[in-house]
Amino acid sequence: MSVSSIYMITPSPLLSGLIWFIGITVVLYLARSHAHRTISALARVVHNAMRLSARAVTGAEQRLQQRNREVLLEQGREATERQIEREFERIDATVRRDLAEYPALHRHLSEEILKIDEDYNASIEVPPAPPGWVKAVEAVAKIPASKGDPMVGRVLEDIHQSLNKASIKAIEEYRKESHERHRILNRMMPHWRKLKQLLGQVDKNVTSLLQRSAAIDRHMENYEAIIQQSDSAVRMLSSSSLTRFFISAFVLAIAVGGALINFHLIARPLSEMVGGTSMIMGFPLNNVAALVIILVELTMGLFLMEALRITRLFPVIGALNDKTRVRMAWTFFFILLFLATVEAGLAFMRELLMEEDAATRALLRGDETAQFTQSSYLWITTAAQMGMGFVLPFALMFVAIPLETFVHSLRTVIGLIGVGLLRSLAWLLRVLGNGARYAGVAFNNFYDLVIFAPLWIERLIQQKRAAAPPGDKSQDFQEVAS
Amino acid sequence: MIRRLCNLLGLLLIVTLLSACGDDTPRTRGVYMLMDTSGTYTKELKQAQRVINYILANLQPGDSFAVARVDTGSFSEKDIIAKVTFDDRPSRANQQKREFRDRIDHFVKTVKGSAYTDITGGMLQAIEWLNESRAGHKTILIFSDLKEDLKEGYVRDIPLQLGGFKVVALNVTKLRSDNVDPREYLNRLAAWQERVESGGGSWQVVNDLERLESVLVL
Incomplete structure (x- = not known):
């Protein structure tokens, strides 16, 4: 039996179609309340199932997000600890290398200063002692009968000559000593330079230590932010993780x-x-x-x-x-x-x-x-x-270095992708759930549209019944029946 | 402990699978070349030498190559002039190629023309040799005018089993009689093609040896 033979109730296809339409409309009208309930129930079931699934997926997304956050913070904490550890190792190395040599450096500085001090003492200018016989000249000059006395004159002339000779000798001596002092002072120059160099090295070491301590301060700030689990720390770690990836x-x-x-x-x-x-x-x-x-x-x-x-x-x-x-x-x-x-x-x-x-x-x-x-x-x-x-x-x-970074950052990236996928899935489930809900309403309306004719008659009867005075319902019923 | 045992078993399984997957005959090629040495065709052997050198240059370690003459009775190992299966090691394979070339050179210099032409016998020998070589891709090259001339008493009306074989006719020269009636030449080619294809093989004709590099794919 073919479909067409079932369909063709009468020889006229139009008439057959009309009979089928009326028959189906009557059946659908009679089953209307059941059909509406079934469609609504189905829509509710799908809506609730989707809603529950979306809630479950959102829960999973939040758990994954929380887990990602924990992993990120843990990785960040570990990395920062490692950096701080490295900085301390460097400081330790600097201290060991430079401060271990400090006693030697101190001794070296002391020796240099001692040499400079000795040289300084050696270069002190000592005024030449006045000749002892100047007082004898003064005594001779005070002799009362000395004026006009040729003997005294000769003695004084001799003294004058001797004095000149002594003066020239003293000047030569003085020049010689001055030259010696200049030589000593000249010898002090390398010591000064060495001293400057040593102090420069000390300054460099101290500056290096200060720089390291500044880096440690910076790392410690990050570390504290990570320990406090602040959002800014998570954002920073996430961003740097993606970059590293x-x-x-x-x-x-x-x-x-x-x-x-x-x-x-x-x-x-x-x-x-x-x-x-x-x-x-x-x-x-x-x-x-x-x-x-x-x-x-x-x-x-x-x-x-x-x-x-x-x-x-x-x-x-x-x-x-x-x-x-x-x-x-x-x-x-x-x-x-x-x-x-x-x-x-x-x-x-x-x-x-x-x-x-x-x-x-x-x-x-x-x-x-x-x-x-x-x-x-x-x-x-x-x-x-x-x-x-x-x-x-x-x-x-x-390759081990980028590989390690890749493996560590991959966890974060996969976590972020997982969160994104779960969020999208939750959104899709919500859309589907709401779609099912409104589809149920739309199906019911469409159902009513198909059986619009009996519904229209029903509405007319209801209006008439509503307009008729109370107790006249039997008449209406008879009219409808006829 | 159990996890370690499982890991060990997994490793053993992988190693077993890897070793089981070993295959000795995957993509090796086998080429058998028949050289017509009958009558005036011996003059064409210089061309054949060029083809042989081209094939030698293209074959890889593991491939097999044989060159045989077509004479009165070609279904014989004695007609194989040179044969080789190239060593796995490229250096040894190169040495084998040089030795092969030298043998062919010597043959071309000393060859004497035969009275008859038994191409079918040569084909049967080629099929046998290539099947024994276990090559993945099997090619038979026929350097001849394809005019078979059998001695009385030789039976060669035998179907050829050429499934998976590629048969290439090279330098199929036109005979004087072909010039008188070209249908003879065309019929000769068609007959060989029909014979090869009915045996399950594929057929190709390459007459312009200048284009050999672009036409002949082993």
């Missing part, structure tokens, strides 16, 4: 580029060692071997950075006692050095293989002379390849 991602992308170059440098020559035709999971064995070598180098680099306490991705290594840690650092370094040397050798091998390939191809092309032609600049590329093969493993070692 993007910067570290950029640096990691550069490192991936370096790793790719490294890979191409060693993949081909490795086929000489492990063969190039066997496959592991669809990849040539030499490519897999090259990848493994690079990953081992990266791992060794990570461990070395951990052992040097530059990064803290593996707390177990950082927590080792210093002796073991240093031994491990040296072990990692030697493994890395060995791998770098191997890579340099492989890079050299690569160049040889390329040359051999080129020679074979030239030979097969019929260019007999090509295999004997060697470019004089070829050693540059060979050296460059070897250098890159040796340096890249050590360069990749420093």
Whole structure:
């Protein structure tokens, strides 16, 4: 039985349609109150379910936000503690280096000052003592019978000459002593300079300490804000975390580029060692071997950075006692050095293989002379390849620093994305819930629109009944029935 | 303790899977070249040498290559002039390529023309050798005018099993009779094409060897 045969009650499709419409309208009118209740109930169910889901999602979002906040503050606290610790270590190093030498410096300064003092004492000007016989001259000059006495005159003349001689001698002596004093004063100059230099060094050390203490003050302010869990601290940490995430991602992308170059440098020559035709999971064995070598180098680099306490991705290594840690650092370094040397050798091998390939191809092309032609600049590329093969493993070692930053900031970024997604989901659920609620109302109205004719008749009867005097309802009923 | 054990088991599982995934015959190529040495076609062998060198230059470690002559009875290992499966190590593979080239050079210098042309026998030998080589991509190159001339008593009406094979006819020269009636040439090509394709192989003709690099993809 086809749909059309069910539909065609009469031969006329229009009449059949009209009969169907009237029949359906009557059925829908009779079922109106039940249908309205069902539609409303369904809408309510969906609305409530969505509302409850939205509330649950909002709760989850708030919990995640709270968790993010805690993680962010914890990370910030840890980072600030680390910075403060580093600053104190630097101060400790400065104090140990400079203040440990302070007694020696003090002794040095005292010695210098003592020398200057001695020199100063040595350079004090002593006035020349007046000759003792001046008093004798005065006594001779006071002799009453001296005037006009040639004897006295001669004596005085002799005294005058002797006095002149003594004066000249005294002046020479004085000049000599003055020269000696100038020489002593001149000798004091290096001591003054040394003294100035030592005081400058002391000033520099003190300034450095002051700068460090200012940095510690700044870190301490941040630390206090983090401890107080202030919103500004959270905002600051969140912003700096995002910045660090993007910067570290950029640096990691550069490192991936370096790793790719490294890979191409060693993949081909490795086929000489492990063969190039066997496959592991669809990849040539030499490519897999090259990848493994690079990953081992990266791992060794990570461990070395951990052992040097530059990064803290593996707390177990950082927590080792210093002796073991240093031994491990040296072990990692030697493994890395060995791998770098191997890579340099492989890079050299690569160049040889390329040359051999080129020679074979030239030979097969019929260019007999090509295999004997060697470019004089070829050693540059060979050296460059070897250098890159040796340096890249050590360069990749420093990937540990951006990697650590990336891992730490990734937690924040994922948290923020999670919060955003949950918030969007909650909004969507609310929209859907309200949509379901108003859709129920709209469905009811549409239902009534379909059965507008019986509803209109019903309304007319109700109006009539409302207008009729009380007790005349039986008449109305009869009218309707007729 | 249990977690460590689980980690260890997981690691073992990964290692086992990795080792199980090893595949010795993934993308290796096998090329078998038939060189017609009958009658006047021996003059074309210099061209064949060029094709061989081109193929040698393009093959990689792990690939297989054989060159065989087409003579009176070609279904024989004795007709294989040189064959090689290149070593995994590129340096050794290069050495093998040079040795292969030297053998071909020697052959071209000392070759003597044969009285008959048994291309089908050569094809059967090629199929056998390439199947044994376990190459991933199998190619048969026929350097000939495709005019088969069998000695009396030789049965070559045998269907060729060429599923997964690519057959390339190179330098199919026109004979004097072809010039008189070109339909002979066209029919000859069509017959070989039908024979190869009915055997499950693909067919290609490359006559302009100047364009060999751009046309021939192994």
